[in-house]
Amino acid sequence: MNDTAIRLRGVTKGFAGHLAVRDLSLDVPRGSVFGLLGPNGAGKTTTLRMVMNVLGPDSGTIEILGQPADHAARDRIGYMPEERGLYPRMVLEEQLLFMAEIKGTSRREARARIPGWLQRLGLADWGRKKVNELSKGMQQKAQFIATVLHEPEVLILDEPMSGLDPVGMDTMRGVLLDLKRQGTTLVLSSHQMETVERLCDRVALINRGEKILDGLVSDVKKQHGTNTLVVAFDGDGAFLASLPEVARVTDFGRYVEVKMRDGADAQAILRQAALRLRVSRFEIVEPSLHDIFVARVTEHGSGPSSPAGVSAP
Amino acid sequence: MSRLWPIVRREYLERVRSKAFIVATVLGPILTGGLMIMPILMAGQVGKPLRVAVLDASGTLGPRVEAALTLRKRDGRPRFIVEPAGPGPYEARERALKDAVLAGGLDGYLELPASAVEKASASYYGKNVSNVIDLQTLQDTVSETLTGLRLSGAGFDPGRVRELTKRLDLKTIRLTAGGEREDHGASAIFSIILMMMLYTTVLMWGQAVLTGVIEEKANRVVEVIVSAIPSVNLLAGKLLGVGAAGLTQFLVWALSLALVSLAGAGFAAAGGARMPEVTPLLLVSFVLYFLLGYLLYSSLFAAVGASVNTTQEAQSLAFPVFMPLVVGVMFFPMVLQSPDSTLSTVLSLIPFLTPLLMFLRITVLTPPLWQIGLSLVLTGATILAVLWVAARIYRVGILMYGKRPTFPEILRWINHAN
Numbered sequence: 001m002n003d004t005a006i007r008l009r010g011v012t013k014g015f016a017g018h019l020a021v022r023d024l025s026l027d028v029p030r031g032s033v034f035g036l037l038g039p040n041g042a043g044k045t046t047t048l049r050m051v052m053n054v055l056g057p058d059s060g061t062i063e064i065l066g067q068p069a070d071h072a073a074r075d076r077i078g079y080m081p082e083e084r085g086l087y088p089r090m091v092l093e094e095q096l097l098f099m100a101e102i103k104g105t106s107r108r109e110a111r112a113r114i115p116g117w118l119q120r121l122g123l124a125d126w127g128r129k130k131v132n133e134l135s136k137g138m139q140q141k142a143q144f145i146a147t148v149l150h151e152p153e154v155l156i157l158d159e160p161m162s163g164l165d166p167v168g169m170d171t172m173r174g175v176l177l178d179l180k181r182q183g184t185t186l187v188l189s190s191h192q193m194e195t196v197e198r199l200c201d202r203v204a205l206i207n208r209g210e211k212i213l214d215g216l217v218s219d220v221k222k223q224h225g226t227n228t229l230v231v232a233f234d235g236d237g238a239f240l241a242s243l244p245e246v247a248r249v250t251d252f253g254r255y256v257e258v259k260m261r262d263g264a265d266a267q268a269i270l271r272q273a274a275l276r277l278r279v280s281r282f283e284i285v286e287p288s289l290h291d292i293f294v295a296r297v298t299e300h301g302s303g304p305s306s307p308a309g310v311s312a313p
Numbered sequence: 314m315s316r317l318w319p320i321v322r323r324e325y326l327e328r329v330r331s332k333a334f335i336v337a338t339v340l341g342p343i344l345t346g347g348l349m350i351m352p353i354l355m356a357g358q359v360g361k362p363l364r365v366a367v368l369d370a371s372g373t374l375g376p377r378v379e380a381a382l383t384l385r386k387r388d389g390r391p392r393f394i395v396e397p398a399g400p401g402p403y404e405a406r407e408r409a410l411k412d413a414v415l416a417g418g419l420d421g422y423l424e425l426p427a428s429a430v431e432k433a434s435a436s437y438y439g440k441n442v443s444n445v446i447d448l449q450t451l452q453d454t455v456s457e458t459l460t461g462l463r464l465s466g467a468g469f470d471p472g473r474v475r476e477l478t479k480r481l482d483l484k485t486i487r488l489t490a491g492g493e494r495e496d497h498g499a500s501a502i503f504s505i506i507l508m509m510m511l512y513t514t515v516l517m518w519g520q521a522v523l524t525g526v527i528e529e530k531a532n533r534v535v536e537v538i539v540s541a542i543p544s545v546n547l548l549a550g551k552l553l554g555v556g557a558a559g560l561t562q563f564l565v566w567a568l569s570l571a572l573v574s575l576a577g578a579g580f581a582a583a584g585g586a587r588m589p590e591v592t593p594l595l596l597v598s599f600v601l602y603f604l605l606g607y608l609l610y611s612s613l614f615a616a617v618g619a620s621v622n623t624t625q626e627a628q629s630l631a632f633p634v635f636m637p638l639v640v641g642v643m644f645f646p647m648v649l650q651s652p653d654s655t656l657s658t659v660l661s662l663i664p665f666l667t668p669l670l671m672f673l674r675i676t677v678l679t680p681p682l683w684q685i686g687l688s689l690v691l692t693g694a695t696i697l698a699v700l701w702v703a704a705r706i707y708r709v710g711i712l713m714y715g716k717r718p719t720f721p722e723i724l725r726w727i728n729h730a731n
Binding site for chain 1: 320529533534537538539540712722
């Protein structure tokens with residue numbers, strides 16, 4: 001039994017004169033919830049398309065569940081691209097049957113599974129409706145059902161939460177956690193750090209086609225130290241960024257996240273802040289994934305690796 | 314195979330369930346049947362007789378012409394009702410007739426000058442002078458009467474002369490391997506109708522593939538599908554599914570054509586009119602050349618659809634693709650005129666023209682079997698080559714968004730598609 005769901009080794013892919021993905025190696029362990037992060041144009045979609053064998057890599061190898069990423073393994077993966085794709089004039093149930101069928105599930109089996117999923121995601125009354133009669137959030141859920149109907153062992157979801165209202169997000173999160181409990185490996189590609197932070201146990205960060213960070217979420221956070229402060233206050237906090245102890249300030253509106261320089265003393269910052277502001281909260285915290293993301297991407301240099309027009313971001 | 318079937322079925326059902334399909338499939342035969350039967354029905358239709366008067370300046374011709382007009386019949390019914398020109402001097406009668414025509418009491422009047430017999434001239438005054446058939450009949454009648462008078466004046470017997478100068482009735486008989494049969498004037502029109510149907514349907518179903526590919530790309534469904542099955546399955550399934558819908562329509566049409574021609578034959582025989590003959594070879598080649606034309610052009614259309622983002626963008630690229638079809642239509646009068654000339658033969662063997670022109674030749678004569686066979690082989694081989702190229706363009710193109718690719722870029726896709 002192979003315990004790696006997806007294994008990439010030295011994968012490189014170029015489009016017309018530039019590299020979208022360069023020398024990428026990744027391991028997604030079975031049963032994990034894996035977050036694939038990166039700014040727009042970093043090469044995430046290209047990577048996922050190669051995993052799904054929609055594109056072939058220029059060099060390197062990709063294995064799915066211990067097999068080369070050929071057609072046999074494809075039926076055991078579910079893939080929801082960021083750009084949703086359903087036939088607008090097709091009746092929802094027929095659409096779902098069709099999607100399950102092209103994944104090798106018999107119509108009978110798929111038909112038996114559909115009502116349960118529609119129920120679960122609150123679409124029970126919509127099965128006979130055409131897709132273009134559904135709201136955006138409903139279409140999003142429909143797309144999800146189309147992705148899981150063939151009961152894949154590995155589920156790759158590009159921005160699974162986009163377009164959902166808070167209730168929908170909770171439902172989706174519940175469904176994803178259930179799937180995880182049943183042993184499904186989940187790969188989430190997302191910009192919503194909150195979602196990733198709550199669900200994922202592992203993350204990889206890609207920038208300009210290169211992996212710049214990879215590991216357990218807890219390890220990644222530990223690596224980035226406990227040199228982060230959360231400060232809430234009344235008054236003008238702009239001076240905080242110019243304190244010698246402070247490396248960077250991220251403003252979240254109601255509070256700021258302050259990244260300290262190595263070896264800096266939090267107490268010194270607190271004293272300065274107390275002098276000039278009404279401080280209502282001062283906390284030493286683990287850095288958020290958001291902060292780590294921004295820090296690492298800025299360090300590595302921004303700018304898309306794939307210019308618009310050559311491939312979707 | 315199991316991963317092709319769902320695509321084929323989806324495409325087929327989507328087309329067959331559409332209102333446009335149902336309308337076209339049902340209306341097609343009705344229109345064609347109508348076009349074939351209408352002339353026969355119309356032949357039996359005779360309009361109201363023309364109410365005319367004769368304004369005679371010679372004083373002697375009038376009664377003879379009036380009698381001839383009154384006697385003139387078509388399909389057993391009189392064509393003219395001759396009204397008296399009234400009393401009084403010439404000018405008064407002329408004014409009265411003019412007024413009657415303008416008031417609608419009369420359709421028109423014929424003016425015979427005193428020199429009518431010698432100069433063979435007369436004038437017709439009417440509100441409507443574009444009723445060609447009626448006026449032709451009028452002219453013939455008056456002409457015959459005047460000729461008769463001239464002949465008797467020269468001492469001949471008009472009846473005898475008419476018998477001796479009988480017009481030739483030329484029957485055209487078409488020789489085929491199956492035997493000879495009398496040819497019909499309707500044949501050329503029938504051939505053109507069938508060829509235009511081929512042209513329209515090949516274009517229509519090719520366009521259906523084109524818009525289908527563009528929609529899938531715009532909806533991003535394509536990425537979901539090619540993550541499940543190879544893109545070539547999607548392309549093949551689409552071509553087969555849409556083609557099956559087209560074939561369904563064609564079979565309905567071919568069947569109704571056969572029925573109409575059977576029913577029409579009896580009908581036409583009873584009415585003494587002529588009906589185009591529909592042979593099994595004609596029906597089979599109608600369906601076969603549709604399939605060839607469809608496969609050839611729709612695979613090109615699929616490649617075009619994959620290379621663009623919107624229907625508007627597709628227009629400029631689609632034109633060169635269906636140009637040969639238009640060229641084929643442009644050549645049809647020439648091929649119809651001399652279907653067995655070397656030029657017609659060569660043109661009908663060019664794969665992109667074959668579906669229209671070889672079919673057209675089959676409708677007017679039976680080309681040698683080797684020519685039909687060769688056209689099938691050449692077109693078949695071209696279809697395979699075009700499919701190969703189209704599949705490569707399709708495979709890369711469906712995942713490309715943004716700027717429309719240039720021609721060199723498309724060539725690069727064909728060279729190394731991965």
